[in-house]
Amino acid sequence: MTVEAQKETLEFQAEVQQLLHLMIHSLYSNKEIFLRELISNASDAADKLRFEALKNDALYEGDSELKIRITFDKDARTLTVSDNGIGMSRQEVLDNIGTIARSGTRQFFQALSGDEAKDSQLIGQFGVGFYSCYIVADKVTLVTRRAGTDEAVRWESDGKGSYTIESTDKAGRGTEVTLHLREGEDEFAEGYRLRNIIHKFSDHISLPIEMHQEHYGEEKDEPEAPEWETVNRASALWTRNKDDISDEEHAEFYKHIAHDFEAPLAHSHNRVEGKHEYISLLYIPSRAPFDLWDRERSHGVKLYVRRVFIKDDTEHLMPQYLRFVRGVIDSADLPLNVSREILQSNRLIDTIKSASVKRVLGLLESIANNDAEKYAKFWKEFGKVMKEGPGEDFANKERIAGLLRFASTHADTAEQTVSLAEYIGRMKEGQEHIYYITAESFLAAKNSPHLEVFRKKGVEVLLLTDRVDEWLVSALTEFDGKTLQSVTKGELDLGTLDDETDKEEQKKAEEELGDLIERVKTALGEKVKEVRYSHRLTSSPGCLVSEEHEMGANMERILKAVGQDVAEAKRIFELNPGHPLVHRLKEEADDQRFGDLTAILYDQAYLAEGGSLDDPAGFIHRMNELLLDLAK
Ligand code: ADP
Numbered sequence: 001m002t003v004e005a006q007k008e009t010l011e012f013q014a015e016v017q018q019l020l021h022l023m024i025h026s027l028y029s030n031k032e033i034f035l036r037e038l039i040s041n042a043s044d045a046a047d048k049l050r051f052e053a054l055k056n057d058a059l060y061e062g063d064s065e066l067k068i069r070i071t072f073d074k075d076a077r078t079l080t081v082s083d084n085g086i087g088m089s090r091q092e093v094l095d096n097i098g099t100i101a102r103s104g105t106r107q108f109f110q111a112l113s114g115d116e117a118k119d120s121q122l123i124g125q126f127g128v129g130f131y132s133c134y135i136v137a138d139k140v141t142l143v144t145r146r147a148g149t150d151e152a153v154r155w156e157s158d159g160k161g162s163y164t165i166e167s168t169d170k171a172g173r174g175t176e177v178t179l180h181l182r183e184g185e186d187e188f189a190e191g192y193r194l195r196n197i198i199h200k201f202s203d204h205i206s207l208p209i210e211m212h213q214e215h216y217g218e219e220k221d222e223p224e225a226p227e228w229e230t231v232n233r234a235s236a237l238w239t240r241n242k243d244d245i246s247d248e249e250h251a252e253f254y255k256h257i258a259h260d261f262e263a264p265l266a267h268s269h270n271r272v273e274g275k276h277e278y279i280s281l282l283y284i285p286s287r288a289p290f291d292l293w294d295r296e297r298s299h300g301v302k303l304y305v306r307r308v309f310i311k312d313d314t315e316h317l318m319p320q321y322l323r324f325v326r327g328v329i330d331s332a333d334l335p336l337n338v339s340r341e342i343l344q345s346n347r348l349i350d351t352i353k354s355a356s357v358k359r360v361l362g363l364l365e366s367i368a369n370n371d372a373e374k375y376a377k378f379w380k381e382f383g384k385v386m387k388e389g390p391g392e393d394f395a396n397k398e399r400i401a402g403l404l405r406f407a408s409t410h411a412d413t414a415e416q417t418v419s420l421a422e423y424i425g426r427m428k429e430g431q432e433h434i435y436y437i438t439a440e441s442f443l444a445a446k447n448s449p450h451l452e453v454f455r456k457k458g459v460e461v462l463l464l465t466d467r468v469d470e471w472l473v474s475a476l477t478e479f480d481g482k483t484l485q486s487v488t489k490g491e492l493d494l495g496t497l498d499d500e501t502d503k504e505e506q507k508k509a510e511e512e513l514g515d516l517i518e519r520v521k522t523a524l525g526e527k528v529k530e531v532r533y534s535h536r537l538t539s540s541p542g543c544l545v546s547e548e549h550e551m552g553a554n555m556e557r558i559l560k561a562v563g564q565d566v567a568e569a570k571r572i573f574e575l576n577p578g579h580p581l582v583h584r585l586k587e588e589a590d591d592q593r594f595g596d597l598t599a600i601l602y603d604q605a606y607l608a609e610g611g612s613l614d615d616p617a618g619f620i621h622r623m624n625e626l627l628l629d630l631a632k
Pocket residue numbers: 037041042045083085086087088096097127128129130131174175259
């Protein structure tokens with residue numbers, strides 16, 4: 001007997017125990033989903049076998065009729081799901097069942113709050129998988145043999161704290177999962193109940209799911225060799241006529257391929273014929289998957305070649321900004337032995353990809369045009385990802401830009417609901433640009449001094465506060481012939497929006513201030529690039545501005561926050577010639593005090609745009625000197 005053959009008892013990872021506990025307590029009203037999860041795993045195992053067998057036919061061991069079988073024993077209260085798919089080696093059992101290795105799962109646990117009601121919703125966003133057996137079973141036995149190997153493994157656990165694993169024999173390859181049903185769960189050892197669940201959840205599974213034929217009403221002993229019958233439809237859903245597929249069927253199919261628990265938000269199903277033939281069935285999820293921001297995420301669009309599953313592709317079939325799209329693309333023309341190299345540089349793949357992208361954009365456009373509430377839901381989940389689009393997909397830039405939504409001064413809420421088209425529709429006569437401000441938070445953007453003149457003139461400004469917005473505006477410089485213009489950069493030229501009396505007043509005020517600009521410049525010295533009068537301000541005394549093509553303050557902060565070494569660009573200090581503090585400054589004859597007052601105005605402007613001062617204590621000291629004057 002080898003060491004490995006001995007029976008070992010191992011502890012579940014702490015997270016598995018936590019997951020099991022949560023699952024049993026939060027999914028009891030939806031018990032039957034365990035069967036879908038087991039069938040889904042069996043179907044994946046068949047896909048994996050088919051794929052490996054493309055290179056090594058011997059893995060079939062003479063049995064290439066892949067199927068799933070479900071048997072039950074009412075008296076013993078057991079239910080068994082078996083497949084002749086790829087099976088698992090001992091190591092695979094250890095890695096897959098008993099540990100939680102996938103990164104998405106890790107994030108899932110980080111998101112857990114301890115509040116059971118909230119957490120059970122989280123479970124909903126996350127595939128529940130194998131462990132869902134324990135909703136109805138108090139003991140589960142799994143016997144498996146990996147295709148092409150001799151050693152079979154038997155795993156068993158009551159789902160409490162530990163499991164056992166030992167070597168065994170198994171004639172056929174694949175996996176057999178036996179559930180010892182809890183007391184009171186007898187319904188899952190009833191033929192008609194199981195058939196119902198299979199119809200509901202697993203009709204779309206393209207493998208036959210077989211059960212023993214039942215002879216209702218006949219007082220007969222069990223026949224010697226029971227006859228098997230296929231109880232599901234067993235045809236690949238995407239190959240069916242699109243008008244014949246119900247929303248429920250789509251929902252179940254989507255849950256299976258996307259490992260999601262919720263129905264999708266929308267789908268697009270297309271059969272392309274002609275020079276190249278392929279079918280695409282693409283889904284937009286209702287909720288962002290946990291690994292949306294994870295570079296090593298494992299799910300994407302599944303590539304099939306003539307019904308044979310090739311891979312779950314995360315790189316070649318969808319661009320990064322549509323990485324949340326799930327579905328199936330089944331090509332009739334790609335070679336079955338399609339490799340990574342082929343995927344990387346294949347005209348057909350490129351054609352399929354670009355057509356699929358257009359389909360998804362079209363689908364989103366139609367939601368945006370017809371169902372604002374649904375689109376808002378989509379935007380909440382995936383807006384930040386969509387904003388990567390203009391920088392990544394040059395060909396579809398304008399279309400993607402049309403799908404973007406922003407917060408703006410129009411509604412003055414953080415909700416991102418304003419489209420560029422809507423903004424343009426509200427532009428003032430004579431307004432030439434789409435104005436925006438980028439800032440660290442909604443409040444910082446909304447209350448920025450840079451917006452003062454825009455508010456006064458009733459010109460709408462987009463409030464951009466997602467990190468990705470800086471990249472977005474560097475890639476998206478115009479929309480529908482209108483350029484996007486930052487309100488914190490360059491000389492502000494409002495063109496005909498400025499009326500003549502405003503201009504004259506400003507000029508008069510500037511003249512009154514005499515050589516103030518020169519004195520401020522001398523006082524601030526190397527700190528600033530330039531000092532000038534502002535056209536942006538109505539109620540603040542000063543603000544800081546960047547040159548048109550320089551990196552803005554917000555971008556600098558973001559880069560610093562991710563550890564990049566950025567030299568802070570000197571800014572232009574703009575003073576409000578109409579502000580009483582600026583006029584008070586002019587009256588100050590004492591150089592020391594003039595310097596202090598100037599420094600305060602400068603530091604305030606710096607703070608207002610979200611900067612953190614190099615010398616906060618100095619600022620406070622100077623402020624307190626002023627306050628003491630008040631107290632005198
Ligand atoms: P998921 O299916 O979401 O990955 P599960 O907990 O359902 O999570 O399964 C974990 C892993 O165990 C699967 O990814 C797969 O590698 C393996 N597995 C489960 N069931 C089977 C099966 N019937 N045949 C082969 N491998 C399986």
